[in-house]
Amino acid sequence: MSTLAERADARAPRRLAFRLSTMSDRAIAWLFITPSVLLLLAINIFPLLWTIQLSFTNYRANRPNAPLRYVGLDNYRDILSDPDVWHAMQATAHFVLWSIGLEMLIGFGLALLINRRFRAHSFWTTMILLPMMLSPAVVGNFWTFLLQPQIGLFNSVVAFFTGADPSSFQMIGDVALAPWAIVMVDVWMWTPYVMLICLAGLRSIPDYIYEAAEVDRASRWRQFWSITLPMVMPFLMLAILFRAIENFKMFDMVNLLTSGGPGSTTEVASITLKREAFEKWRTGYSSALAIILFVTVFGAANIYVRVLDRVKQR
Amino acid sequence: MIRMMHALGASAVAVASFLGAQAPAEAKQLTLCWAAWDPANALVELGKDFTTKTGIEMKYEFVPWTSYADRFLNELNSKGKLCDLIIGDSQWIGGAAENGHYVKLNDFFKKEGITMDDFMPATVVGYSEWPKNTPNYWALPAMGDAIGWTYRKDWFARPEIQADFKKKYNHDLAPPQTWDQLKEIAEFFQGREIDGKKVYGAYIYTERGSEGITMGVTNALYDWGFQYDNPNKPYEMEGFVNSPEAVKALEFYKSLYKCCTAPGMSNAYMSEGLDAFKSGQVAMQMNFFAFFPGLYKDPNVGGDKIGFFVNPKEKYHYTQLGGQGISVVSYSPNRDDALAYIKWFAQPDIQKKWWALGGYSCHKAVLNDPGFAKSAPFAADFLKSMDIVKDFWAEPAYAELLLDMQKRVHDYVVADKGTAKEALDLLVKDWQKVFKEEGKI
Numbered sequence: 139m140s141t142l143a144e145r146a147d148a149r150a151p152r153r154l155a156f157r158l159s160t161m162s163d164r165a166i167a168w169l170f171i172t173p174s175v176l177l178l179l180a181i182n183i184f185p186l187l188w189t190i191q192l193s194f195t196n197y198r199a200n201r202p203n204a205p206l207r208y209v210g211l212d213n214y215r216d217i218l219s220d221p222d223v224w225h226a227m228q229a230t231a232h233f234v235l236w237s238i239g240l241e242m243l244i245g246f247g248l249a250l251l252i253n254r255r256f257r258a259h260s261f262w263t264t265m266i267l268l269p270m271m272l273s274p275a276v277v278g279n280f281w282t283f284l285l286q287p288q289i290g291l292f293n294s295v296v297a298f299f300t301g302a303d304p305s306s307f308q309m310i311g312d313v314a315l316a317p318w319a320i321v322m323v324d325v326w327m328w329t330p331y332v333m334l335i336c337l338a339g340l341r342s343i344p345d346y347i348y349e350a351a352e353v354d355r356a357s358r359w360r361q362f363w364s365i366t367l368p369m370v371m372p373f374l375m376l377a378i379l380f381r382a383i384e385n386f387k388m389f390d391m392v393n394l395l396t397s398g399g400p401g402s403t404t405e406v407a408s409i410t411l412k413r414e415a416f417e418k419w420r421t422g423y424s425s426a427l428a429i430i431l432f433v434t435v436f437g438a439a440n441i442y443v444r445v446l447d448r449v450k451q452r
Numbered sequence: 453m454i455r456m457m458h459a460l461g462a463s464a465v466a467v468a469s470f471l472g473a474q475a476p477a478e479a480k481q482l483t484l485c486w487a488a489w490d491p492a493n494a495l496v497e498l499g500k501d502f503t504t505k506t507g508i509e510m511k512y513e514f515v516p517w518t519s520y521a522d523r524f525l526n527e528l529n530s531k532g533k534l535c536d537l538i539i540g541d542s543q544w545i546g547g548a549a550e551n552g553h554y555v556k557l558n559d560f561f562k563k564e565g566i567t568m569d570d571f572m573p574a575t576v577v578g579y580s581e582w583p584k585n586t587p588n589y590w591a592l593p594a595m596g597d598a599i600g601w602t603y604r605k606d607w608f609a610r611p612e613i614q615a616d617f618k619k620k621y622n623h624d625l626a627p628p629q630t631w632d633q634l635k636e637i638a639e640f641f642q643g644r645e646i647d648g649k650k651v652y653g654a655y656i657y658t659e660r661g662s663e664g665i666t667m668g669v670t671n672a673l674y675d676w677g678f679q680y681d682n683p684n685k686p687y688e689m690e691g692f693v694n695s696p697e698a699v700k701a702l703e704f705y706k707s708l709y710k711c712c713t714a715p716g717m718s719n720a721y722m723s724e725g726l727d728a729f730k731s732g733q734v735a736m737q738m739n740f741f742a743f744f745p746g747l748y749k750d751p752n753v754g755g756d757k758i759g760f761f762v763n764p765k766e767k768y769h770y771t772q773l774g775g776q777g778i779s780v781v782s783y784s785p786n787r788d789d790a791l792a793y794i795k796w797f798a799q800p801d802i803q804k805k806w807w808a809l810g811g812y813s814c815h816k817a818v819l820n821d822p823g824f825a826k827s828a829p830f831a832a833d834f835l836k837s838m839d840i841v842k843d844f845w846a847e848p849a850y851a852e853l854l855l856d857m858q859k860r861v862h863d864y865v866v867a868d869k870g871t872a873k874e875a876l877d878l879l880v881k882d883w884q885k886v887f888k889e890e891g892k893i
Contacts, residue, residue: 196889200529201551201848222859287715288733311718313867397661400718401867402859416522418852419529 186432193426200419213426223427225402226410232317233392233406234385237324238378244325245332246374250366252333253340270330278394281323285309285395310396313403320392320404324385332377339373340366375446379439386435407431481509482789485524485535486776488514489722490746491595494810501805502796508789517722518662525851528553528781536784537793539594539776542578547848548779549582554590555780560791561589566798572596574841575814579777584846591777592794593814595742598763598837599671599772600830601634602729602747603627603736605759607646616640627761631672631704634736634764638712641735653712655728655737656705658866659721665865666844666857667721667772668738669705671763674770674842676701687893689883694876697767702872706865718866729753738763740774741837744830745810760830762837773841775812849886856882 161169193214196207217223252263269277284292287305297304309319343365351361389408392398398405398413411431415424484499486492492514499510513534515523521541527534528548540548548554557580561567568576568589575593582590607613608625617625617640628634638653645651657668670678677697682688692698709717714733717724722739726746729737730753748754763771778797780790796802800817807813807827812834818824825832845853857879864875887893 200525200547203551290716305715308716308718311716311866313869393661397659397719399660399862399866401660401863401869403867413855416526417855420852 189425189428192422193429195422197422197425198419199421209422213423214430216423217427217430222402223407223410226405226407229317229402229404230386230406230408233320233324233388233404234382236318236321237328237385238381240321240325241329241332241381242374242378245329245377246336246370248329248333249336249340252337266333267330269327272327274327274388274391275394277323277327278391281319282310282395285319287311311400313400316396316400316404320395323391323395324388327391328381328384332374332381335373335377335380336370339370342373343369372446372450375442375449379442379446382442383435383439386431480507480789481511482536482786482793483511483513483534484537484539484793485513485515485527486539487520488516489742491742491811494806497809498802498806498811501802502793505796506789506792508792518659521662521851531783533781533783533785535781536786536790537778538781539778540591541776542773543844543846543850543854545579545582545590545777546846547850549588549590550848552782555782555787555791557589557592557780557794558587560794564795564798566592566795570798570800570816571814572816572819572838574773574838575775575777578773578841578843578846579775579814582846591779592798593775594778594797594811595775596812596814596834596838597740597742597773597775598834598841599667599738599774600741600744600763600833600837601627601736601738601761602744603759603761604732604734604753604757606757607641607651607735608759613646627759628736628764631675631708631764631766635704635708635712638708638736642712647732649732651732652714652728652734653736654708655717655720655725655734655739656708656713657721657725657738658709658713658718658862659724660719660858660862660866662721663854663858664719664721665861666854667774669702669861669865670772670842670844671738671770672701672705672708672766673698674772675764675766675768676704677767680845687887689880693880693883694873698876699872701766702861702864702876706872709865741830741834742774742812744834745828748829758829760833762833762840770840770842771837773843775814847890849890852886853883856886 194208194210196209198204248266252259252266284290285308287293287308290304292309293304293307296302296307307315309315309322347365347369348361351365356364387408388406389412392404392406393409393412396404398409407427408431411424411427414420414427418424484495486495492512496510496512499512502508503510521544524535524538524540525544525547526532528538528540529551538554540554545554549556568580568587571580571593575596576589577584579593580589580591582588608627614625617637620640621636625637625640628637634654640653641651642653643650657664659665677695678701679692679695680689681692714728717728720728722743725737725739726743728734729739729747730750732753744760747758750758763769778794780787780794784790797806798815800815803813803815803818804821807818813819819835819838821827825835844850844857847853860875860879860882863869864872869875870878884893
């Protein structure tokens with residue numbers, strides 16, 4: 139078994155090889171990972187620590203010369219007692235829960251369909267995948283036109299099936315419908331992604347398990363509940379994790395579609411954060427809000443990963 | 453060989469001197485930052501004269517209105533060197549002055565003989581002064597603007613429509629003088645079929661993301677008697693921002709939005725208004741005067757088909773100030789050239805050319821010209837409007853104050869959240885919090 143130094147020695151020029159041969163494996167390992175660690179420290183850890191520090195101050199990035207004052211936990215207290223922040227969290231929860239629920243249902247259903255071989259199978263798979271290949275900004279923009287009550291295709295289609303006047307309802311200007319409009323657009327865009335993950339899960343189930351079930355005269359329904367679903371479950375849970383993290387910080391699509399409106403009906407947490415940080419320039423306050431959001435996502439993701447591990451072990 | 457060396461040497465000298473001559477010419481360039489809209493094109497045209505006279509090339513950075521404040525306030529706050537000159541919004545002046553983003557122009561004006569007496573007083577206060585009503589100048593009034601209205605003159609003139617209106621309201625159909633008249637006309641046109649097309653009464657601002665709904669609703673608020681604070685005790689807002697008159701005005705704006713706008717106009721600002729009017733969708737449109745030259749030239753709704761009127765009155769008569777001053781950015785490495793541009797731009801002849809090209813000059817040499825009122829179909833209304841302008845807070849914390857108002861007003865008008873009184877009470881609380889943090893109360 140050759141050491142790292144010996145392997146490096148075989149490939150490197152003589153002078154370098156000499157230097158490396160004098161170093162321990164541990165030192166060489168450090169040598170290789172140091173640039174990555176430094177980069178990580180510079181672009182991830184340092185900003186995080188700086189944000190934590192700023193969250194205890196009254197700092198405003200648009201007034202760098204103003205005296206900096208440490209305000210203790212005031213920013214955190216203000217955020218947690220602010221009804222507008224709680225409203226934003228509710229709007230975020232509504233968006234995340236409904237969009238993920240629907241994406242899982244439809245995505246899994248599509249994966250089951252696509253998993254069967256049929257004519258033009260590849261063509262339809264590509265067509266279904268198209269929405270997730272678009273930029274969220276583009277999607278937000280063109281859906282504003284699709285949902286326009288007078289000229290939008292969406293209202294015309296609904297009117298065609300219901301007989302209602304197309305301009306009698308507005309998806310993004312109505313308090314009751316706007317939260318569903320952003321859920322609908324997200325589901326349209328990201329269901330293919332869930333479908334792909336589920337498809338990978340379905341294709342990983344060995345055929346012999348189904349063959350054994352057939353021998354045991356298990357019905358299709360029984361096969362689904364006892365084989366397909368449990369074996370795809372880790373993949374589904376992974377998809378939920380990815381989508382939940384993404385949707386919790388969703389900004390671009392919602393911002394372009396509704397700007398958080400009408401009023402603040404669809405003002406999700408990331409829009410509140412952006413307004414506080416880069417429009418109101420309350421850097422200290424918004425740092426505290428960012429930390430709260432980070433801890434929420436990080437904590438929830440950690441608990442979720444543990445549950446996922448347990449599901450995998452079963 | 454020696455001859456060849458000489459020839460090479462001479463060539464090298466020639467190339468070096470050519471490059472040497474090029475270098476300073478390249479350095480003579482100014483970047484002017486503004487919004488991307490019709491007057492910006494006029495400014496590009498006007499700027500050619502500056503380049504011809506000084507040899508300084510002009511480069512422009514124009515950003516759409518919806519991201520204009522975000523983009524350029526970020527640039528100023530990060531002390532960026534992108535803009536040598538900036539035509540910044542009137543409300544930025546407090547923050548830009550106090551945070552050192554703009555060069556103070558008093559000494560320069562004095563040295564160059566530029567006097568603010570040559571400009572319309574409202575524009576000097578609105579675009580140049582900080583603190584307000586003190587002789588501290590941070591910008592040269594560049595683009596006068598205010599909210600005005602356009603209407604479909606051709607529809608108003610149709611005999612069948614005239615007759616129908618008279619039958620219903622017992623008086624002639626004419627451009628409205630008061631808000632009640634405006635609503636009456638808007639209701640009359642709402643849902644009416646004209647030339648086989650369903651049309652709507654009025655277009656008003658409702659945009660949520662930047663400043664739209666605030667720039668719209670203030671036109672009604674001012675006229676009913678809303679005041680930002682107690683004139684005798686600055687920053688005392690209770691009873692002024694949420695006065696019974698202000699509540700009525702806010703209720704009125706909502707009723708106008710509900711009764712008489714086209715479907716889907718829940719998040720609409722300048723460009724949506726232009727689209728609605730140009731497509732023949734609305735009878736009347738609220739928008740800034742800056743767009744009126746372009747609308748007048750429009751082949752479908754311009755010319756004889758379009759008319760203009762001043763913002764209607766109620767108990768008082770005001771309109772929302774728009775427009776901007778031009779400032780020199782203090783982080784610019786080309787300060788002298790930028791000041792030279794200001795000097796050039798302040799000349800009466802250039803200001804006349806500016807108006808002729810489609811920009812709104814604030815210079816008295818242009819506005820007091822006897823022929824000005826008749827120089828364009830909207831010129832007289834522009835003059836009247838500039839006499840009755842009122843602006844939003846221009847405090848350093850203006851962005852916070854604006855976002856608070858956007859939220860509270862949009863919540864009430866578009867999202868049907870609470871009452872007008874509750875919305876304005878919450879606004880007072882928001883603003884008190886901002887001024888408390890600012891140490892002003």
